[in-house]
Amino acid sequence: MRIAIVGVTGAVGVEILRLLEQRNFPITSLRCFATARSAGKTISCSGKTITIEVLTRKNFEEIDLVFFCAGSSVSKEFIPEALKAGAFVIDSSGAFRMEPDVPLIIPEINAHALGTKQLVTSPNCAATILLMPLFPLHRLFQIKRIVASTYQAASGAGFGLMRELENETRAQLDKQPYPHQLPFPYAFNLFLHNSEIDESGYSDEERKMRFETRKILEDDSIQLSATCVRVPVLRAHSISANIEFHKELSLDAAREAIASMPGVKLLEDFVNNRFPTPSDASEKEEIYCGRLRLDPSQPNTLELWCVGDQLLKGAALNAVQIAEQLKRRTG
Amino acid sequence: MRIAIVGVTGAVGVEILRLLEQRNFPITSLRCFATARSAGKTISCSGKTITIEVLTRKNFEEIDLVFFCAGSSVSKEFIPEALKAGAFVIDSSGAFRMEPDVPLIIPEINAHALGTKQLVTSPNCAATILLMPLFPLHRLFQIKRIVASTYQAASGAGFGLMRELENETRAQLDKQPYPHQLPFPYAFNLFLHNSEIDESGYSDEERKMRFETRKILEDDSIQLSATCVRVPVLRAHSISANIEFHKELSLDAAREAIASMPGVKLLEDFVNNRFPTPSDASEKEEIYCGRLRLDPSQPNTLELWCVGDQLLKGAALNAVQIAEQLKRRTG
Numbered sequence: 001m002r003i004a005i006v007g008v009t010g011a012v013g014v015e016i017l018r019l020l021e022q023r024n025f026p027i028t029s030l031r032c033f034a035t036a037r038s039a040g041k042t043i044s045c046s047g048k049t050i051t052i053e054v055l056t057r058k059n060f061e062e063i064d065l066v067f068f069c070a071g072s073s074v075s076k077e078f079i080p081e082a083l084k085a086g087a088f089v090i091d092s093s094g095a096f097r098m099e100p101d102v103p104l105i106i107p108e109i110n111a112h113a114l115g116t117k118q119l120v121t122s123p124n125c126a127a128t129i130l131l132m133p134l135f136p137l138h139r140l141f142q143i144k145r146i147v148a149s150t151y152q153a154a155s156g157a158g159f160g161l162m163r164e165l166e167n168e169t170r171a172q173l174d175k176q177p178y179p180h181q182l183p184f185p186y187a188f189n190l191f192l193h194n195s196e197i198d199e200s201g202y203s204d205e206e207r208k209m210r211f212e213t214r215k216i217l218e219d220d221s222i223q224l225s226a227t228c229v230r231v232p233v234l235r236a237h238s239i240s241a242n243i244e245f246h247k248e249l250s251l252d253a254a255r256e257a258i259a260s261m262p263g264v265k266l267l268e269d270f271v272n273n274r275f276p277t278p279s280d281a282s283e284k285e286e287i288y289c290g291r292l293r294l295d296p297s298q299p300n301t302l303e304l305w306c307v308g309d310q311l312l313k314g315a316a317l318n319a320v321q322i323a324e325q326l327k328r329r330t331g
Numbered sequence: 332m333r334i335a336i337v338g339v340t341g342a343v344g345v346e347i348l349r350l351l352e353q354r355n356f357p358i359t360s361l362r363c364f365a366t367a368r369s370a371g372k373t374i375s376c377s378g379k380t381i382t383i384e385v386l387t388r389k390n391f392e393e394i395d396l397v398f399f400c401a402g403s404s405v406s407k408e409f410i411p412e413a414l415k416a417g418a419f420v421i422d423s424s425g426a427f428r429m430e431p432d433v434p435l436i437i438p439e440i441n442a443h444a445l446g447t448k449q450l451v452t453s454p455n456c457a458a459t460i461l462l463m464p465l466f467p468l469h470r471l472f473q474i475k476r477i478v479a480s481t482y483q484a485a486s487g488a489g490f491g492l493m494r495e496l497e498n499e500t501r502a503q504l505d506k507q508p509y510p511h512q513l514p515f516p517y518a519f520n521l522f523l524h525n526s527e528i529d530e531s532g533y534s535d536e537e538r539k540m541r542f543e544t545r546k547i548l549e550d551d552s553i554q555l556s557a558t559c560v561r562v563p564v565l566r567a568h569s570i571s572a573n574i575e576f577h578k579e580l581s582l583d584a585a586r587e588a589i590a591s592m593p594g595v596k597l598l599e600d601f602v603n604n605r606f607p608t609p610s611d612a613s614e615k616e617e618i619y620c621g622r623l624r625l626d627p628s629q630p631n632t633l634e635l636w637c638v639g640d641q642l643l644k645g646a647a648l649n650a651v652q653i654a655e656q657l658k659r660r661t662g
Contacts, residue, residue, distance in 0.1 A: 018590070025631060097475075105366050143555070146628075147573045147626075147628075149480035149571040151562065153522055160375065169504065173497060173504075183606075183608045184610055187609050188496075188565050188566060188609075188626040189609050189610040189611060190562060190564060190608060191500045192604075192636060196602040197601055200624060200625070200627065201625070201634075202622070202624060203604075223627075223629065224628060225573060225628045227571040227622075227636065229569075229571065231521060232519060232562070232563050233520060233521060233563070234519050238521060238560075240480040240560065242335065243571075259519070272514070273523075273527075273534075274514060274515075275523045277515050277520050277522045278513070278519075279519075279520040291532065293533060293556075294532070294553075297476050297477075297478075297554030297555060297556045298476060303556060303558060305558065325525060
């Protein structure tokens with residue numbers, strides 16, 4: 001396949017490139033796009049040297065598949081051009097996810113929804129990490145309501161915030177003044193996800209978790225309230241979820257279902273008090289899940305903790321897995 | 332009053348000493364106890380130099396009030412001796428909190444429960460920080476069920492873990508090997524609170540939040556499920572709470588009630604996306620609260636975010652406020 005990556009120098013783009021190579025994705029040609037700042041620089045893939053180009057509207061001729069991972073505004077501007085040129089598009093941004101006729105895919109969950117569309121979207125990272133362990137539970141017990149609090153890593157806001165966290169932390173340890181980029185410190189600090197808040201009081205990130213959960217699980221009756229928080233962690237998101245089910249819940253069956261879900265790993269050691277941490281999940285493809293317990297405060301309710309690498313299953317890996325599905329579909 | 336502090340060199344003890352001085356607590360004599368490691372060292376209070384002593388069972392003669400902040404095992408061993416010697420005791424540990432005839436006090440909430448007991452306990456830090464904004468809401472709307480996820484600072488485990496977090500973080504930034512004390516890294520990482528887990532799957536910290544909430548709000552019908560998490564933050568805990576009420580909830584009335592609660596500060600700027608962070612609350616006496624929003628997933632349910640200094644209102648300040656109440660009671 002003739003591939004293009006838009007946003008190749010970003011935190012997600014770098015991982016897409018690496019995963020395509022690592023997973024031997026059949027590439028006949030590769031074009032890499034980024035902002036003018038990176039244009040002219042080279043990157044290597046499978047032993048070949050590729051020069052980074054600035055994206056223009058004419059760039060999509062003779063390309064079969066484009067990965068977009070440069071944010072919503074780039075996706076909004078250039079995806080229509082890529083589609084017009086006949087390319088398949090996998091978009092990791094939030095630009096088109098909620099369009100009714102655009103598939104939103106986690107391959108382990110709803111590959112069937114791919115259909116024959118030219119544009120496929122990859123979900124929000126926190127939604128993906130939550131839904132991987134929740135999908136088998138939904139099939140068994142039918143989710144009624146989710147209350148989720150997230151512990152999201154810097155990587156969700158790209159390399160820039162990851163470096164900011166490291167630099168600011170070093171400055172604080174050295175008791176040096178540091179002109180932090182955010183309206184508050186990030187070193188040894190945390191803050192409510194600073195995406196746009198609407199009149200409901202929920203941030204965009206929190207609303208994405210609600211709407212994407214319903215779309216991916218294909219059940220608009222699912223209720224979800226999320227509080228999204230950025231913590232001083234580099235690249236893995238954690239989620240504390242309280243889930244109420246319609247059907248009678250069995251803890252043993254829940255555990256078994258999660259343990260047999262592809263892409264999910266149960267890490268639960270109650271004796272040694274050892275459960276998933278971001279450091280366990282960082283640079284790993286699996287979502288780590290554990291600390292399942294019955295919530296005694298109401299019937300058929302489960303407490304669950306899950307952690308996943310934001311850049312891998314939370315973004316790049318899921319996009320590459322979608323590409324593998326498209327490849328299979330197109331033969 | 333003739334005062335003693337047991338655990339004076341610990342993170343909470345240091346703050347108790349500082350607050351007694353700052354708030355002009357009437358001290359006629361002060362004895363300071365710590366482990367053998369600190370014995371013989373001196374500390375100063377109100378211009379006087381005090382030599383730290385090792386605690387023995389005979390130490391409580393001629394003392395009116397003892398602060399215990401050296402952990403549960405020290406409290407269990409020595410509080411009975413202090414009571415026998417006739418002293419009033421304020422215990423910041425979990426040793427006696429759930430004894431039915433021992434008051435568990437947050438002065439702004441249930442000072443009336445002090446009664447005439449010789450032993451008074453100060454609650455768990457996460458419970459205190461959560462209940463300060465919840466108390467006025469409970470009076471208005473009557474709490475039915477709370478789902479809480481915490482973001483707890485290193486200070487909850489004392490100076491040792493605070494220094495560990497700083498040292499380990501520096502080593503990671505310098506790419507130096509570091510023999511971390513925990514079974515996993517703490518630098519740029521987080522983990523489920525590692526207190527003892529019982530057969531229910533809940534940790535001791537999580538159970539404390541449930542039982543102490545019921546005792547302090549004097550309502551055993553309140554349901555609470557908590558997930559307690561240690562984050563790489565130094566001294567302020569944050570809590571994401573989803574609260575269902577029995578009565579009809581009004582967001583405006585909730586906001587007004589919280590804003591007029593003594594010791595609580597509302598920090599909500601929806602326009603500029605600015606809400607409480609641990610750095611806002613660190614070294615502050617108030618609990619910061621904000622980001623109130625109606626949870627659309629079920630009726631009469633509120634999402635709330637609160638942050639408080641773990642060492643101050645979460646521990647030392649509350650203990651000193653209890654002492655001030657005792658002082659008033661005894662004249």
